[in-house]
Amino acid sequence: MEILFFASVVAYFAATMFQSVGAMMGKTKLTRAARGIFTAAFAAQTVFTIWRGIVAGRVPLANQFEFASGFAWSAAIIGIVLYAKLRQEWIMTVSMPVAFLVLSYAAFQPMEIKELMPALRSTWFVLHIGSATFSYASFAIAGGLGAYYLMQLKKGHSEDETRMRQTDYMTYRLISLGFLLLTVVILSGAIWAEQAWSRWWSWDPKETWALITWILYAIYLHQRMRMKWQGKRMAWFAVIAVFCVLFTFAGVNKLLPGLHSYAV
Amino acid sequence: MKKVIGFLRSMKFGMILLVLVIACSVAGSLIVQQGEAMDYVRRYGADAAQLIMALGLDDVFSAPYFIVLMAALCLNLTLCSIVRLSRTIRAAAALRGQAHRASALEPLEEEQAKKLCAFFEKRHYRCEEKDGDRVYTKNMAGFYGSFLTHLSFLLILIIGAAAVMTADVRDQVVMPGETLTLEDGTMITVERFQIEDETGTLDYASVLTAASADGKRQKQQEIRVNEPLSFNGYKIYQQTYGTAGAVRIANLTNGIEEDMLLTESCFLTLDGRNGMFFQALYPGYVQAEDGSVMLVTSTSGAYEDPVYDVLSVSGGVTTPVLAFPDETLTIGDVSFTLLDPVSYPGLRIKHMHTEILGMLYATFVLIVAALYLCFFMVPVAVKVTESGYAVLSPKTQTGLMIELEALLKEEA
Numbered sequence: 231m232e233i234l235f236f237a238s239v240v241a242y243f244a245a246t247m248f249q250s251v252g253a254m255m256g257k258t259k260l261t262r263a264a265r266g267i268f269t270a271a272f273a274a275q276t277v278f279t280i281w282r283g284i285v286a287g288r289v290p291l292a293n294q295f296e297f298a299s300g301f302a303w304s305a306a307i308i309g310i311v312l313y314a315k316l317r318q319e320w321i322m323t324v325s326m327p328v329a330f331l332v333l334s335y336a337a338f339q340p341m342e343i344k345e346l347m348p349a350l351r352s353t354w355f356v357l358h359i360g361s362a363t364f365s366y367a368s369f370a371i372a373g374g375l376g377a378y379y380l381m382q383l384k385k386g387h388s389e390d391e392t393r394m395r396q397t398d399y400m401t402y403r404l405i406s407l408g409f410l411l412l413t414v415v416i417l418s419g420a421i422w423a424e425q426a427w428s429r430w431w432s433w434d435p436k437e438t439w440a441l442i443t444w445i446l447y448a449i450y451l452h453q454r455m456r457m458k459w460q461g462k463r464m465a466w467f468a469v470i471a472v473f474c475v476l477f478t479f480a481g482v483n484k485l486l487p488g489l490h491s492y493a494v
Numbered sequence: 495m496k497k498v499i500g501f502l503r504s505m506k507f508g509m510i511l512l513v514l515v516i517a518c519s520v521a522g523s524l525i526v527q528q529g530e531a532m533d534y535v536r537r538y539g540a541d542a543a544q545l546i547m548a549l550g551l552d553d554v555f556s557a558p559y560f561i562v563l564m565a566a567l568c569l570n571l572t573l574c575s576i577v578r579l580s581r582t583i584r585a586a587a588a589l590r591g592q593a594h595r596a597s598a599l600e601p602l603e604e605e606q607a608k609k610l611c612a613f614f615e616k617r618h619y620r621c622e623e624k625d626g627d628r629v630y631t632k633n634m635a636g637f638y639g640s641f642l643t644h645l646s647f648l649l650i651l652i653i654g655a656a657a658v659m660t661a662d663v664r665d666q667v668v669m670p671g672e673t674l675t676l677e678d679g680t681m682i683t684v685e686r687f688q689i690e691d692e693t694g695t696l697d698y699a700s701v702l703t704a705a706s707a708d709g710k711r712q713k714q715q716e717i718r719v720n721e722p723l724s725f726n727g728y729k730i731y732q733q734t735y736g737t738a739g740a741v742r743i744a745n746l747t748n749g750i751e752e753d754m755l756l757t758e759s760c761f762l763t764l765d766g767r768n769g770m771f772f773q774a775l776y777p778g779y780v781q782a783e784d785g786s787v788m789l790v791t792s793t794s795g796a797y798e799d800p801v802y803d804v805l806s807v808s809g810g811v812t813t814p815v816l817a818f819p820d821e822t823l824t825i826g827d828v829s830f831t832l833l834d835p836v837s838y839p840g841l842r843i844k845h846m847h848t849e850i851l852g853m854l855y856a857t858f859v860l861i862v863a864a865l866y867l868c869f870f871m872v873p874v875a876v877k878v879t880e881s882g883y884a885v886l887s888p889k890t891q892t893g894l895m896i897e898l899e900a901l902l903k904e905e906a
């Protein structure tokens with residue numbers, strides 16, 4: 231079954247390549263093929279994830295490999311759903327590389343299926359980690375859209391005003407979704423920590439960085455609302471904030487171990 | 495004064511405070527917290543250590559400036575919310591009227607106007623007709639999203655602090671078979687504790703029985719790291735665990751026997767001179783090829799091959815002995831039979847006010863609902879006449895505008 235996982239990594243890569251070339255050269259055949267490959271890869275990853283869950287006898291989100299795989303899966307499904315709704319090429323141009331890069335990162339993590347340690351056996355676990363994968367995926371695609379926006383500006387494609395407005399708006403919507411989900415992550419984590427360790431909040435590095443990320447995006451939302459910041463500035467913000475998300479997701483586990491160190 | 499209050503309730507000040515919270519959090523996560531002074535010197539060098547200690551960066555989250563920062567954030571949010579609430583209520587009440595009065599309309603063909611009306615009706619917008627013009631509204635509750643978000647965030651900070659400060663917490667080691675009586679007479683008995691389950695999998699679990707003072711209410715439950723026992727407003731966690739040695743002491747002259755637990759080093763003697771000195775209990779040992787024995791000093795699991803490290807003290811002669819369970823040392827008129835070690839849980843007993851807990855959970859639900867209102871229920875009012883339309887909303891309606899533009903273009 232692992233072959234399905236590696237097949238999806240390769241297929242996400244192929245889809246990314248087809249999509250980039252297709253979008254750059256305006257070849258719809260290529261982008262259509264990219265979407266087909268991407269959807270097939272997503273299906274393969276879904277089957278692999280379900281299989282892993284059945285073998286492990288739990289939700290497969292318990293270590294860094296599974297979490298990263300869930301993150302990539304969430305990015306893929308967000309991309310697919312948004313594309314189905316809006317029918318805009320740029321959504322796929324951004325979601326495909328995000329799903330591919332995150333899944334490639336997963337491929338470098340230890341893959342063996344491990345018994346769930348007692349601290350992780352909780353119903354809050356699914357809500358906590360499940361919303362984290364979707365939250366990070368929303369932020370990552372938002373960051374990708376920010377980068378796409380800046381590239382379009384640089385290339386001088388800003389005359390397609392509707393597309394630019396839509397990209398900018400979608401960045402904001404994804405950040406809103408990610409922010410809502412990150413709130414759920416933090417609150418369910420607090421409830422869970424109280425159950426497991428009798429403390430709501432311990433200023434453990436992972437908790438602290440989740441809070442930093444949350445505040446950073448709260449600042450984004452405020453700047454956008456009140457200062458009416460839009461376009462280029464917000465795109466830069468979305469891109470830079472993704473590094474904070476990535477640090478919370480992976481950097482903290484490697485560099486600042488704490489209570490969440492089992493997630494390595 | 496007006497200026498000062500204006501600044502204190504401004505979003506600018508709020509954002510400055512949030513940036514400062516980020517700065518403190520980054521420092522608190524990168525610098526080891528609550529360490530010893532020497533530890534900082536070793537890690538960061540003498541000068542940096544001095545600076546860290548002077549700035550309170552060794553315990554950022556309890557430092558006075560951090561508390562002041564959080565208090566300032568609460569103040570800022572409160573002032574800002576109070577001022578904005580009346581504005582929000584007025585804005586919510588006025589939106590429909592403003593839409594009716596709107597005169598700057600985007601031009602529409604009659605057919606397009608019909609299409610637009612059909613679009614809003616399909617989306618379940620509320621329609622209000624006046625003088626032949628229609629005003630469609632949706633998501634008016636969304637007006638209160640940001641107010642409720644701020645309110646719930648504020649309440650989380652305040653109630654959370656109250657929950658932590660009013661909780662009564664105590665840590666206690668309780669041996670299997672022992673009963674602990676709490677302040678209000680509630681009794682907690684540790685029936686059993688196991689480090690591994692029957693299959694040998696690590697499973698740190700205790701079976702507890704809790705009983706009310708009058709004995710009328712009883713509850714038995716297996717607790718482990720994630721599953722505390724809740725009873726009578728108490729929550730009992732299995733916080734840690736340990737393993738103690740055990741010995742049966744028999745007085746050979748009168749036949750009296752007594753079992754004792756060995757949790758720390760001690761000298762067991764009847765006459766004050768001869769006896770057994772218990773030094774330590776080791777989880778196991780490894781025998782090297784040359785026959786020498788290496789003691790295992792720690793384990794996270796059960797003690798596989800426990801070894802007692804004791805001294806036999808007899809007639810002024812002290813002899814070190816490594817003994818296994820079931821071995822008996824006879825020293826003078828006393829025999830010491832070492833028994834299988836006993837594992838025990840370290841319990842954390844927490845008493846919380848259920849009302850505070852209930853309120854805290856309610857604010858958790860409230861903030862999620864409020865954010866949903868903010869982001870997914872954006873208030874909007876659209877005036878549609880036969881010849882034009884106008885979209886009014888407190889927020890930019892990019893998504894809707896693009897949809898409408900597409901719809902009208904399609905029609906053209």
Ligand code: HEM
Nearest residue numbers: 448451455503504505508509570571574640643647868869
């Ligand atoms: C970490 C704390 C905070 C969080 C999580 C938060 C959250 C939010 C959210 C989600 C919105 C709505 C944004 C949108 O719809 O896009 C908002 C709006 C707003 N926030 Fe905050 N906020 C926080 C702190 C503050 C502070 C300290 C102030 C300072 C006064 C403030 C003032 C405002 C204002 C004025 C609005 C616009 C409301 C409106 O126009 O209806 N917020 N906030």
